[in-house]
Amino acid sequence: MSTAATADASSSGDTTEGSVRLLTLQSEDGEVFEVKETIATQSVTIKGMVDDDCATSTIPVCNVTGRTLAMVIEWWNKHEIGAVSNEKELKEWESQFDTIDDKSDRDDVYDLLMAANYLNIPTLLDCCTSAVAEAIKGKSTDEMREFFDIKSDFDEKEEDALRKENQWAFEN
Amino acid sequence: MSSTFPSDLIAGILSYLPVKSLCRFKCVSKSWSVSIIHPQFVKVHQARTRRQKFLLVNDASFYHVDPDTSLLHQELSSSSSSSYRKVFPIKHDRPFKEEHDHHNFRGCHWVSESSNGLFCILMNHPPDNFFVYNPSTRESKKIPNMESEKESYYRMHYTLHGFGYAESIDDYKFVKVLIKRKIIQIFSLRNNSWKTIKCDFPFNVNNFRDIFVFSFNGAVQYGIPLNGAIHWVVVMHGYNGLGYYSMVAFDLVEEKFKTLPVIEIAKLKRVTVFRDRLCIVDCHDRFWIMEEYGVEESWTRISISKKPYPYKCAWKNIGYLFMNLDDDGWLQRYYESTVFDCIRSYTMHAYVENPVSPNFHRRCHHK
Numbered sequence: 001m002s003t004a005a006t007a008d009a010s011s012s013g014d015t016t017e018g019s020v021r022l023l024t025l026q027s028e029d030g031e032v033f034e035v036k037e038t039i040a041t042q043s044v045t046i047k048g049m050v051d052d053d054c055a056t057s058t059i060p061v062c063n064v065t066g067r068t069l070a071m072v073i074e075w076w077n078k079h080e081i082g083a084v085s086n087e088k089e090l091k092e093w094e095s096q097f098d099t100i101d102d103k104s105d106r107d108d109v110y111d112l113l114m115a116a117n118y119l120n121i122p123t124l125l126d127c128c129t130s131a132v133a134e135a136i137k138g139k140s141t142d143e144m145r146e147f148f149d150i151k152s153d154f155d156e157k158e159e160d161a162l163r164k165e166n167q168w169a170f171e172n
Numbered sequence: 173m174s175s176t177f178p179s180d181l182i183a184g185i186l187s188y189l190p191v192k193s194l195c196r197f198k199c200v201s202k203s204w205s206v207s208i209i210h211p212q213f214v215k216v217h218q219a220r221t222r223r224q225k226f227l228l229v230n231d232a233s234f235y236h237v238d239p240d241t242s243l244l245h246q247e248l249s250s251s252s253s254s255s256y257r258k259v260f261p262i263k264h265d266r267p268f269k270e271e272h273d274h275h276n277f278r279g280c281h282w283v284s285e286s287s288n289g290l291f292c293i294l295m296n297h298p299p300d301n302f303f304v305y306n307p308s309t310r311e312s313k314k315i316p317n318m319e320s321e322k323e324s325y326y327r328m329h330y331t332l333h334g335f336g337y338a339e340s341i342d343d344y345k346f347v348k349v350l351i352k353r354k355i356i357q358i359f360s361l362r363n364n365s366w367k368t369i370k371c372d373f374p375f376n377v378n379n380f381r382d383i384f385v386f387s388f389n390g391a392v393q394y395g396i397p398l399n400g401a402i403h404w405v406v407v408m409h410g411y412n413g414l415g416y417y418s419m420v421a422f423d424l425v426e427e428k429f430k431t432l433p434v435i436e437i438a439k440l441k442r443v444t445v446f447r448d449r450l451c452i453v454d455c456h457d458r459f460w461i462m463e464e465y466g467v468e469e470s471w472t473r474i475s476i477s478k479k480p481y482p483y484k485c486a487w488k489n490i491g492y493l494f495m496n497l498d499d500d501g502w503l504q505r506y507y508e509s510t511v512f513d514c515i516r517s518y519t520m521h522a523y524v525e526n527p528v529s530p531n532f533h534r535r536c537h538h539k
Contacts, residue, residue: 110175117181125184133188141199149176153202162199168264168310169195 023050024058031066032058039076044120063118068111075124094127100135106147183207187217191308191527209529211342218288223525227291227307231279234264236307268295268303268312284335285445287397289526292335292346302346304335304361304530307523313530315346315359318366334395334402338424344530345424347395347402349373358427362533374420374431375406398445399465400424405434405443405452419443419450433468435460446474 021037023046037055041047049055061069078093100106109132116124136147145152152159163170177185186194186208194217198205207213228235282294289308292315295301302315332349343362350357354371395402401421408418417440419432432450439455449461464470 107175110177113177113181117178129181129184130188132185136185137189137193141196144197144200148182148200150201150204152200154199158202159199162205166195166198166309169192 023055025069026058026060027064027066027069028062029065031069033066033069033073035073035076036080039073039080042076042079042121042123044122046119061119064115065111068108068115071108071112072115072119072121072124075121075127079123094131100132179207183213183216187213187220190221190223191525194527195309208527209532211528211532214526214528215342217527218524221525225307225523225525227283227286227521227523229280229283229293229521231296234267234307236262236264238262264307264310267305267310268314282333282394283521284333284394285396286521286523287335287344288337288339289524289528290335290337290344290530291521291523292333294333304344304346306526306528306530308525309527309529311529311531313361313534316364316366318357332395332404334397334404334422336395336397336400336402336424338400340400341425343424347422347424349422356422356427361530364534369427372429374429375408375418395422396443396445396450398448398450401430403432403443403450405440432462432466433471435468435471 022034023037023040025033025035025040025046027033037050041050046055046059049059064072075093078089100109109128113125113128113132115121116128136144139147141152144150154162186197189197194208198208223238226237228237279296280293281296284292289306291305291307293303293305295303300317303312304315305312330351332347332351334347334349335344336347337344341362343360345361346359348357349371351371351373354373356369356371357366358369359366395404397403401423403419403421405417405419408416417434417437419434421430421432422428423430434452437452437454437458437460440452441455442453444451444453446459446461449463450465451459451461453459459474460471461474462470463472
């Protein structure tokens with residue numbers, strides 16, 4: 001997975017662009033991004049702040065690193081309402097989740113999921129969860145435990161019984 | 173940095189998975205084994221995914237057909253105008269638990285229409301044994317026999333059977349309407365118990381000409397589940413000596429009958445569900461669907477663009493394969509005559525995959 005180099009290249013530093021307001025977002029680790037309001041309000045959380053007139057100064061986005069926030073903004077730009085979405089480009093962006101093989105892929109998608117959850121961006125959340133599901137559907141129970149950082153709390157007998165009951169699901 | 177997924181995100185991810193993966197992942201941990209069959213999760217899963225599958229039943233066994241994974245040869249003959257797909261059914265040995273030994277499996281007398289992923293199945297042997305079966309999880313549950321209720325097949329002639337799901341109460345119910353005895357027996361899967369109520373059947377049984385028969389031998393008149401009700405078509409005596417059709421629906425929540433309007437057609441061949449609407453097919457293979465549930469004017473003739481299903485082939489019930497599908501495109505893929513020649517003489521039943529456990533509520537009652 002790659003991170004976008006700059007988040008919103010079109011931003012010229014003005015606080016307005018035509019009639020479009022720019023919002024300033026600050027990540028947990030201090031990176032600052034300027035994003036069009038129309039784009040950022042894909043986040044239900046940010047939309048709430050805008051509606052309540054609480055988005056006048058820098059909006060702190062706690063729990064989300066600059067690296068992840070840049071990915072979120074890349075997503076926003078591709079999914080801007082009214083923008084001509086390039087199907088191919090979208091597919092390409094989404095295809096980065098096709099394989100979640102190593103630890104860093106897993107951590108990236110984890111960060112993005114948590115950000116989507118925290119910022120309440122339903123479309124991104126759906127996209128990430130279904131992508132993860134696609135990537136893990138063939139995994140073994142051990143791989144699942146590793147992926148989700150879960151310890152089995154079965155005793156041996158219980159697990160055997162349950163495996164026997166669902167034996168067919170372990171076969172190809 | 174801790175990177176443990178919060179449980180609601182895990183549930184969100186799991187809700188996209190095929191049921192086969194879920195059955196495997198029940199073995200990940202105790203909490204997963206419980207949450208995967210929890211009604212709340214089942215609901216979310218159903219809202220997210222609608223995977224269409226098929227159950228084949230013959231005298232020897234059950235077979236599963238998964239159009240997503242069991243397709244091996246796409247486009248067997250690209251030169252032919254129709255592209256067939258070959259599918260490979262997977263045999264499910266011993267569909268029912270030990271106490272109903274597979275040595276006794278002699279096929280099914282009756283397989284209900286599926287409702288929200290589950291079937292109700294009447295075995296040939298032993299008689300009077302009804303099962304709730306989830307083909308997606310391969311789990312079954314025997315419906316306890318009613319005490320003092322040993323109906324033999326021939327006496328079932330004036331009995332309507334039906335199995336359906338009511339979303340508002342999240343319950344599956346198996347219903348026997350004993351018209352001549354004027355009672356209705358209802359088994360609730362959620363309560364794991366039977367009850368008997370007085371029958372408010374809206375028609376006088378003496379006016380019956382016939383109850384529309386779809387079944388294998390006419391002994392069981394099974395209903396069509398939709399919208400939390402089970403539907404049967406009855407044929408009534410008309411004024412001019414001709415019969416006319418009427419539809420009764422048993423509401424699974426209210427536990428009351430109502431009548432529904434049927435479009436006037438000459439000869440009814442089949443009643444089913446198509447595109448989530450009630451659908452009737454006449455003897456000329458013309459299709460009507462009831463666009464707006466309960467509204468007579470909304471019966472609409474629809475055209476099926478592809479060639480109709482093959483009645484010529486020896487399979488019983490093949491028609492319902494595609495009539496339960498909501499995409500005309502499915503139609504062609506399945507009726508090539510060599511497709512299922514490994515299995516003879518079966519009936520075929522479409523369903524939508526569901527991780528629900530027919531034993532969930534029984535487990536709860538025991539605790």
